[in-house]
Amino acid sequence: MSTPRHFLDLDRLPATTLRAILESAKAMKRAGRNGSTTLAGRTLALIFEKPSTRTRVSFEVAMRQLGGGSVVLDAQGSHLGVRETIADTARVLGCYVDAIMLRTDKPQKLDDMAAAGAVPVINGLTDATHPCQLMADVMTYEERKGTLKGATVAWCGDGNNVAASWIHAAERFGFTLRLAVPEALRPDPARIRWATERGAKVSLHTDPKEAVSGADCVATDTWVSMGNNDAERRMRLLTPYRVDAALMRLAKPDALFLHCLPAHRGEEVTDEVLDGPQSAVWDEAENRLHTEKAILAWCINGTRPDA
Ligand code: CP
Ligand code: NVA
Numbered sequence: 574m575s576t577p578r579h580f581l582d583l584d585r586l587p588a589t590t591l592r593a594i595l596e597s598a599k600a601m602k603r604a605g606r607n608g609s610t611t612l613a614g615r616t617l618a619l620i621f622e623k624p625s626t627r628t629r630v631s632f633e634v635a636m637r638q639l640g641g642g643s644v645v646l647d648a649q650g651s652h653l654g655v656r657e658t659i660a661d662t663a664r665v666l667g668c669y670v671d672a673i674m675l676r677t678d679k680p681q682k683l684d685d686m687a688a689a690g691a692v693p694v695i696n697g698l699t700d701a702t703h704p705c706q707l708m709a710d711v712m713t714y715e716e717r718k719g720t721l722k723g724a725t726v727a728w729c730g731d732g733n734n735v736a737a738s739w740i741h742a743a744e745r746f747g748f749t750l751r752l753a754v755p756e757a758l759r760p761d762p763a764r765i766r767w768a769t770e771r772g773a774k775v776s777l778h779t780d781p782k783e784a785v786s787g788a789d790c791v792a793t794d795t796w797v798s799m800g801n802n803d804a805e806r807r808m809r810l811l812t813p814y815r816v817d818a819a820l821m822r823l824a825k826p827d828a829l830f831l832h833c834l835p836a837h838r839g840e841e842v843t844d845e846v847l848d849g850p851q852s853a854v855w856d857e858a859e860n861r862l863h864t865e866k867a868i869l870a871w872c873i874n875g876t877r878p879d880a
Pocket of ligand 2: 794
């Protein structure tokens, strides 16, 4: 039996595979929504141990547009990891579906599901990373401004799961990443080491102005991620990192603003920036659909785009 093609994290797939998936996403976007039989007769199970709007709807619509279908399980409505081991659930689901997307807290749960070897497993966000989001972010940047290779992205805010996938992306796609994050909320140093040891330009900053100065893109995310229970402390630490019009003015005049959404208006970003001409957040949300179609086609169908 061959090993399923999992989409677990950007650092676990070759850059050539990620590039091929992105090019396939762009082609799928051009092809439009109807008539595809790419995943006809195939089914995706979506398991949510945390809430979601974009990830749930974009994956469900992606399967539908590719001719397949989906089944959604939530934490309350399934036995996952409580009354049944994750590996056993994976084996059972593998009898019914062709791939599993899991949104959960501990990354180990994704690994346990993948190790069961039943069907491809896709990371729909964990406490540690959010790789599907970054595929949409890279696509959005490239649509608006051409290649990300050699560009500079400034991340301002929490060193969270989305920031971690930005670090992976900086190495895989060859751009400079400046992380403006308070010391107490910095990303795992091992993740930054992983990127810099491979030649990636990833730097840490405490001053957001320094990070944003001359950048091609400014990105941020909520200050209080799902599962964080220290909101007050985070608000205090992160207030100086808010992306407002004055901070955006320090970036290049045509710099893009990205945010994975949901946004907390007036906290990590002001209305003026989120709704302003440099914001690409709605395209970014739409591109979740196109990149997920490409990820699903790669995971479920036999062809390796980089083979
Ligand atoms: N960006 C993102 O993953 O959004 P949801 O939490 O709504 O899925
Ligand atoms: N960092 C956020 C991302 C939501 C898409 C969270 O984990 O809640």
